[in-house]
Amino acid sequence: MQTLRTHTCSEINTEHINQSVSLMGWVHSKRDLGGLIFIDMRDHYGITQVVIPPNTPFFSEASSVRSESVIQVKGKVVKREGAINKKIYTGEIEVIASDFTIESPSEILPFPVVNNLKQESDDTRLTYRYLDLRTEKMHKNILFRCHVIRYIREKMHALGFNEFSTPILTSSSPEGARDFLVPSRLHPGHFYALPQAPQQFKQLLMCSGFDKYFQIAPCFRDEDPRGDRSPGEFYQLDIEMSFVTQDEVFDIVEDLMYGLFENEAFTKRKITPLSNYDAKYIHNNRKIPCIPWHDAMDKYGIDKPDLRFALEMQNVEETLANTQFVVFSNTLAQKGIIRAIVLPNAAAQSRKFFEEADTFAKENGLGGLPWLAVKDGEWKGSIAKQLSDAEKKGLGSQLNLQNNDAVVFIVGINKLATQTAGGKVRLHLGEKLNLRNKDIWAFAWIVDFPMYEFNEDEQKIDFSHNPFSMPQGGMNSLQQKNPLDILAYQYDLICNGVELSSGAIRNHRRDIMKKAFEIAGYSEKVVESKFGALWNAFAFGAPPHGGIAPGIDRMIMLLLDEPNIREVITFPLNQKAMDLMMGAPGTVSERQLNDIHIQIKKL
Numbered sequence: 001m002q003t004l005r006t007h008t009c010s011e012i013n014t015e016h017i018n019q020s021v022s023l024m025g026w027v028h029s030k031r032d033l034g035g036l037i038f039i040d041m042r043d044h045y046g047i048t049q050v051v052i053p054p055n056t057p058f059f060s061e062a063s064s065v066r067s068e069s070v071i072q073v074k075g076k077v078v079k080r081e082g083a084i085n086k087k088i089y090t091g092e093i094e095v096i097a098s099d100f101t102i103e104s105p106s107e108i109l110p111f112p113v114v115n116n117l118k119q120e121s122d123d124t125r126l127t128y129r130y131l132d133l134r135t136e137k138m139h140k141n142i143l144f145r146c147h148v149i150r151y152i153r154e155k156m157h158a159l160g161f162n163e164f165s166t167p168i169l170t171s172s173s174p175e176g177a178r179d180f181l182v183p184s185r186l187h188p189g190h191f192y193a194l195p196q197a198p199q200q201f202k203q204l205l206m207c208s209g210f211d212k213y214f215q216i217a218p219c220f221r222d223e224d225p226r227g228d229r230s231p232g233e234f235y236q237l238d239i240e241m242s243f244v245t246q247d248e249v250f251d252i253v254e255d256l257m258y259g260l261f262e263n264e265a266f267t268k269r270k271i272t273p274l275s276n277y278d279a280k281y282i283h284n285n286r287k288i289p290c291i292p293w294h295d296a297m298d299k300y301g302i303d304k305p306d307l308r309f310a311l312e313m314q315n316v317e318e319t320l321a322n323t324q325f326v327v328f329s330n331t332l333a334q335k336g337i338i339r340a341i342v343l344p345n346a347a348a349q350s351r352k353f354f355e356e357a358d359t360f361a362k363e364n365g366l367g368g369l370p371w372l373a374v375k376d377g378e379w380k381g382s383i384a385k386q387l388s389d390a391e392k393k394g395l396g397s398q399l400n401l402q403n404n405d406a407v408v409f410i411v412g413i414n415k416l417a418t419q420t421a422g423g424k425v426r427l428h429l430g431e432k433l434n435l436r437n438k439d440i441w442a443f444a445w446i447v448d449f450p451m452y453e454f455n456e457d458e459q460k461i462d463f464s465h466n467p468f469s470m471p472q473g474g475m476n477s478l479q480q481k482n483p484l485d486i487l488a489y490q491y492d493l494i495c496n497g498v499e500l501s502s503g504a505i506r507n508h509r510r511d512i513m514k515k516a517f518e519i520a521g522y523s524e525k526v527v528e529s530k531f532g533a534l535w536n537a538f539a540f541g542a543p544p545h546g547g548i549a550p551g552i553d554r555m556i557m558l559l560l561d562e563p564n565i566r567e568v569i570t571f572p573l574n575q576k577a578m579d580l581m582m583g584a585p586g587t588v589s590e591r592q593l594n595d596i597h598i599q600i601k602k603l
Contacts, residue, residue: 004072010046012090016077021095023048024072024103026134027065029114037062038094041073044139049085049094050075058100068106068113068134074099122566127580129571141568145556148266149216152237152552155256161212161239166201168194168218173530178222180232183596194220197549199468200534202240203506206545207537213240216552230553230565231577236501240547246489246505247284249546250445253493253501254287256550261441261495266559271441272307281444288493292448297416298339301423303449306497307442309435311426313339313410313419319394325386327370327411336413339422342399343429346406347373347380353432354382357408360428365421366412373406381406427497441558442496448472449490452483452519463520465490468534469504471516478515493550498558503548510538 005024012021025043037052039062050073052062065071075097085091110128111120116135118125125132132138153163172179172193179193195201197219205213217238225231241249261271274282274289281289296303299312317338320328328338343349354371361369372381372392379392387395399407410425412418430436451471453464461483469488471477477486489505507513513535517527528535556568566572573579593600 008045009041009043009048010089012048012077012093012095014079014092017079017093019077020074020098021077022072022074023050023095024070027067027069027071027106029067030065032063039065039071039073041071046090047088048090049080051094051096052100053096056097056100058097061102062097062100065102066106066108068109068131069102070104070106072099072101072103073097123574123580126566126572126574129581133570138567141556141560141562142570144266144560145552145568145570148260148556148559149552151260151263151266152256153216155259156214156237156239159212159252159255161214162210164202164205164210164213164215166195166198166205166215166217170195170201173199180220180222183598185596188597196221197236198238199466200531202238202547203468203545204533204537206240206242206506207540207542209242209543211242213547214238217549225573225575225577230569231573231575235552236549237552238547238549239503240545242543242545244505244544244546246447246491246546247286249503249505249548250286250288250290250491253548253550257443257493257495258287260555261443261559267441269439269441271443277307277444286445288443288445290445290447293446293450294448296446297419297423301410301419301421301426303446303492304494304497304499305423305444306427306430306436307444307494308437308440308496309430311341311343311430311435313341313422313426314399316340316395316398316409319398320391323387323391325383327367327383327386328409331411331413334413336411337415337418339410339419340395340399341408341410341422341426341429342401343406343408343433344402345404346433347375347404349406354406354408357425357429357432358382361410361421361425364424365417366410366425369425370409370411371406373404374401375404377403383409444494446492446494447490448487449492450484451477451486451488451490451516454484461520466502466504467517467520468506468513470507471512475512475515478512478519483519489546491548493548495558498554500554500558501548501550503546505544505546508538508542508544510535513538 004022006022009023009025023041025041028040028042028047031038035054037059039050039052040047041050052059073095075095077093078096080092080094109131110124111131113131113134133142169182169192172181172191173196177196179196182192182194184190184192198215198217202213215238217236218233219236220233223231239252241252258271261267277289281291283290293303296305298315301313317332320338321332323329331338358369370383372379372384374396395401395407401407408425410418410422412421449465451464451469452461455462465488469490472487472489491503492499493501507516514524514527553565553568557565560568562568571579571581578584
C-alpha cells in the first residue's frame with residue numbers, strides 16, 4: 001500500500017462507494033458551478049472526478065488552483081448525482097473531498113495539455129517536452145512504444161535468442177554516416193566513437209560461440225534529420241545468428257513481423273497476402289515476397305517501393321524500337337530507357353492533371369511526362385499525333401490498356417537517374433489518384449543488392465551496401481566477375497514504402513574479406529587497422545552467420561500511422577539536431593576542454 005495514495009485515478013468504481021480514499025495527480029480540468037467545484041483529477045492510469053463542496057475550508061484554494069497543478073485529495077466515494085461518463089472506467093462515481101492539498105502548483109501553461117490540437121510549433125513542444133508528453137496522444141504513443149518493445153523482447157526470447165549489451169564507447173568506422181566522436185582524457189589526441197550500429201560486436205559474439213543474439217540497441221549517427229529518421233540517435237532490434245542461410249534469417253523476421261503487424265493489440269490492419277504479388281517473387285515457402293534490387297529499381301524506381309498500389313514502370317523499348325517520334329528515337333539511339341506507367345481509369349482526368357504531373361516530372365530531373373489515353377476507341381494525349389497507329393496498338397496490347405486508361409512515359413538517357421525520377425513520378429501519381437490502400441501492410445524483401453557501385457566523384461569502386469557482406473559466389477565472383485556485376489547476400493525489409501531494416505549474410509572468411517576490400521581500394525594493412533577485431537577473430541574459426549536490424553522507431557511510427565518519427569520518441573532532437581529542453585549541444589568550460597586536450601578553433 002502506498003502512503004500518499006490508496007488508489008490510482010482509474011481503479012475506483014461502484015464497489016468502492018462509501019469508502020474513504022486518498023488520490024494524487026494533476027488537475028486535468030476544473031469546472032466552477034458556483035456552489036460546487038468539480039475537478040477531473042488525472043494520473044498515469046486515468047481520471048477521477050472530485051467534488052469540492054462550498055462549506056469546506058479549502059474551497060477558495062481549490063477554486064483558484066491552475067490546471068496541471070499536482071494535488072492530493074482525500075474523501076469519500078459516492079455514486080454520481082449528475083450524468084454518468086461512460087467514456088472512463090470511473091464514470092459512475094465521484095469523490096467528495098474532505099481534504100485538499102496543492103502539492104505542487106503549476107504556472108501558466110505555454111500551451112494547453114487537455115484537448116491539445118498541436119497548434120504550437122514543434123520547437124515549443126520540444127522545449128516543454130515534459131508537458132507535451134502529458135497530452136493524451138503523446139502519453140498513449142509512448143506507452144504504445146513500451147508495449148511493442150516488451151512484445152519484441154518476449155518474442156525474441158521465445159525464439160531462442162539471448163539479449164546482450166554491447167559497448168557504447170568504441171572505435172570510429174570508415175564506412176557509413178559520420179560518427180559522433182568522444183575525446184579521450186587518458187589518451188591525448190585519441191577519440192572514441194559512439195556506435196553507428198553494433199555491427200562488429202554482434203559478429204564477434206557469433207565468433208565467440210553464442211549462436212543467437214539480439215539487443216534493443218541504441219545507435220548514433222551524425223546525419224541530417226528526416227521525417228522518418230531521428231537525428232543523432234535511434235533504436236533498432238539488432239539480430240545475429242550463426243550457421244544460417246538467408247532464408248533462415250527471413251524465417252525469424254517474418255515470424256516476428258506477422259506477430260507484430262497482425263497483432264490486434266497494435267493494429268487493425270492485415271498484411272497483404274502473397275496472392276497479390278507476381279508469382280516469380282514468391283519462393284522457398286516465404287510469407288513475404290522477395291524482389292531483386294534490379295527489379296525494384298526498374299519497376300518502382302526505388303529500393304523501398306510502396307506496394308500498396310500497382311503503377312509499375314514497364315519497359316516499352318521493343319514496342320517503340322522503330323518509332324519516328326524524335327524524343328523516343330533519340331533516347332533509344334543514345335542507349336537510354338523508356339518506361340510506361342499505366343494509370344487505370346485516368347483518361348477522364350483533366351488536362352490540368354497531366355500538366356501538373358509534367359511539371360512535377362521536370363522538377364525531378366525528367367524532360368517532361370509524355371502521355372496517352374484511350375477513350376471509346378479514340379487516342380488522345382500529348383503525343384497521340386506523334387505515334388503511329390501501329391505503335392499505339394502495340395502499346396495497347398503490351399500494356400493491356402483498357403478503355404478509359406491513360407499511360408505516361410518515363411524517358412531519359414541515364415538509366416539509374418531516370419528510374420529514380422520515374423519512382424518519384426509513380427509516388428506522385430499514386431497520391432494524386434488516391435490509389436494507396438491505407439488499410440493494409442505491404443511488406444517485401446528487397447534482395448540481391450549489388451556488392452559494389454561506381455563512385456563518379458572519386459572515379460573508383462565503392463561498396464554499395466554493407467562492406468561486411470558475403471558476395472554471392474564467394475571468392476570466385478570476386479576473382480572472375482566485373483565488380484559491378486557482383487551481387488551480395490544483402491537484403492532490406494520494406495513496408496508501405498518505408499525501409500524497416502537492412503541485413504546480410506556476413507563474410508566470415510579472411511581471404512574473401514581481404515579481396516572484397518581490396519576491390520574497394522582498401523589494402524590489407526588498412527583492413528587490419530580499421531577492422532582488427534574481426535580480422536583477427538576470423539583467423540580462429542568463424543561460423544557462417546548473418547543478421548538484420550529492424551528500426552524500432554520506424555516500426556512504431558508505422559503502427560501508429562504517425563508522419564513524423566518524433567511523435568514516437570520520448571525526448572527527440574529537433575530538425576536542427578538540438579535538444580531545446582536540455583540545451584544540447586552546449587558549450588563547456590575551459591577546464592573541461594583542457595581535461596580532454598581539446599582546443600576550440602575560432603572561425
